[in-house]
Amino acid sequence: MDSQIYGALNLIMFFLAAINVNSLPQHVLPKSTSTQISSNSVLVALLDSHYTELSELVEKALLLQTLEQAVTQHNITIFAPSNEALERQMDPEFKRFLLEPRNLKSLQNLLMYHMIPARVGSNDWPREGTDSAHHNTLCVDESESDNRLMLSKGNSGEKIVGGVARVVRPDDVIRPDGLIHGIERLLVPQSVQEDFNRRRNLGSISAVLPEGAPVVDPRTHRLKNSKSLKKPVTPGSPPALPVYDAMAPGPSLAPAPAPGPGGARHHFDGESQVKDFIHTLLHYGGYNELADILVNLTSLATEMGKLVSEGYVLTVLAPNDEAMAKLTTDQLSDPGAPEQIMYYHIIPEYQTEESMYNSVRRFGKVQYDTLRLPHKVAAEEADGSVKFGQGEETAYLFDPDIYTDGRISVQGIDGVLFPVGSLEGKVVAPATAPKVVTKQRRGKLMEIGCTITGAFGQSC
Numbered sequence: 001m002d003s004q005i006y007g008a009l010n011l012i013m014f015f016l017a018a019i020n021v022n023s024l025p026q027h028v029l030p031k032s033t034s035t036q037i038s039s040n041s042v043l044v045a046l047l048d049s050h051y052t053e054l055s056e057l058v059e060k061a062l063l064l065q066t067l068e069q070a071v072t073q074h075n076i077t078i079f080a081p082s083n084e085a086l087e088r089q090m091d092p093e094f095k096r097f098l099l100e101p102r103n104l105k106s107l108q109n110l111l112m113y114h115m116i117p118a119r120v121g122s123n124d125w126p127r128e129g130t131d132s133a134h135h136n137t138l139c140v141d142e143s144e145s146d147n148r149l150m151l152s153k154g155n156s157g158e159k160i161v162g163g164v165a166r167v168v169r170p171d172d173v174i175r176p177d178g179l180i181h182g183i184e185r186l187l188v189p190q191s192v193q194e195d196f197n198r199r200r201n202l203g204s205i206s207a208v209l210p211e212g213a214p215v216v217d218p219r220t221h222r223l224k225n226s227k228s229l230k231k232p233v234t235p236g237s238p239p240a241l242p243v244y245d246a247m248a249p250g251p252s253l254a255p256a257p258a259p260g261p262g263g264a265r266h267h268f269d270g271e272s273q274v275k276d277f278i279h280t281l282l283h284y285g286g287y288n289e290l291a292d293i294l295v296n297l298t299s300l301a302t303e304m305g306k307l308v309s310e311g312y313v314l315t316v317l318a319p320n321d322e323a324m325a326k327l328t329t330d331q332l333s334d335p336g337a338p339e340q341i342m343y344y345h346i347i348p349e350y351q352t353e354e355s356m357y358n359s360v361r362r363f364g365k366v367q368y369d370t371l372r373l374p375h376k377v378a379a380e381e382a383d384g385s386v387k388f389g390q391g392e393e394t395a396y397l398f399d400p401d402i403y404t405d406g407r408i409s410v411q412g413i414d415g416v417l418f419p420v421g422s423l424e425g426k427v428v429a430p431a432t433a434p435k436v437v438t439k440q441r442r443g444k445l446m447e448i449g450c451t452i453t454g455a456f457g458q459s460c
């Protein structure tokens, strides 16, 4: 066994050179100059096999030519992850990373890590009780520590590759120049894992443009350097001021004495986007109550449209009709109450079901800001879905991605949420009023807000 490996080492040294040249994306040799491949080859068999996901990746990684050359020199053994493993069990973010053209090297290394430049049939597996065997793979990496694959036997005699993947179809394909074993999961060499972690960290940093932070004047609550406002902004760039500064003052909102930056940056037709999503809710079915509220509360719809026009993004957690039906008339009848409830269901971020599910899975619990300052809504993973809220008032993400247009995302939930400790779950009371309000767009509501908060001992 070992002599076979060391014999193969020389060949690997040859391939170190061959792969480096052949794996360049622009390197496309005309077929005639490359070696002729036998129709009986294990490579042809791989492309015809049920390992379609793996075959596709091998083609995407531009590895076919390299492998064609390899099989003329020596046998190869391929450990082929099942389609299931590559489709469903793979972290979508990792898959995206692998398919980015600039990460071609990582994809190539990953795939070559599944191939041994020698013939290792299931009879050649190390016996039970004996030491495991290490084989060099076709994976070529600067570190070189990384490209060895361990073959071993599990407790109940099952064949294991790389210490983690069970061989589920030993000797699945046998050809004169090599064979394929089906394995239950993808093998990830350490160098590729490290590349992924590094790129991901870099990605999250470079998503923020290296600019000086905008300075907000505390007196006017506007940007200090007005030049930066006049500077032409790229359409699609996020607004500099937090969303609360752009919101109209109202009973529930942050002290925002001045109207937001507003003005000339109307890159998006927010109003029609809001109309679109309300229509989508109506067509989707099961969300008529909410759509009704949004249509009736013109101020809310207008506000959302304005924010989207100014470049802000929103995620609406939309309670379905069943959830809305549980609201008592008391909870809805007070002026301002429906608005309060709605603002608590709007997150000033663009989140999709996938992004929320990924964060709760990764971090356990996540708090999202809402447009109802200062209240946040908690989210956690539960039963393979996202659960919002805490205590008694919780809601599951029920209808994912009802509407997603890149700026507004609507996620259906099966409950109505209330801030923790708020009285509204039981008694409705529009929350605190802002200290300063320059523009009393909701004078009526303010009065009510003041009477009620007055009753709770706060000054207005």
Ligand SMILES: *[C@@H]1O[C@H](CO)[C@@H](O)[C@H](O)[C@H]1NC(C)=O
Binding pocket: 071, 072, 073, 074, 075, 119, 176, 177, 178
């Ligand atoms: C592959 O292995 C078979 C059986 O061991 C052997 O006959 C054949 O010559 C090998 N092919 C190459 C290219 O080394």
Ligand SMILES: *[C@@H]1O[C@H](CO)[C@@H](O)[C@H](O)[C@H]1NC(C)=O
Binding pocket: 289, 292, 293, 296
């Ligand atoms: C919306 O307005 C219509 C007509 O004024 C009314 O019938 C309906 O009950 C209102 N819906 C809600 C949820 O307030």
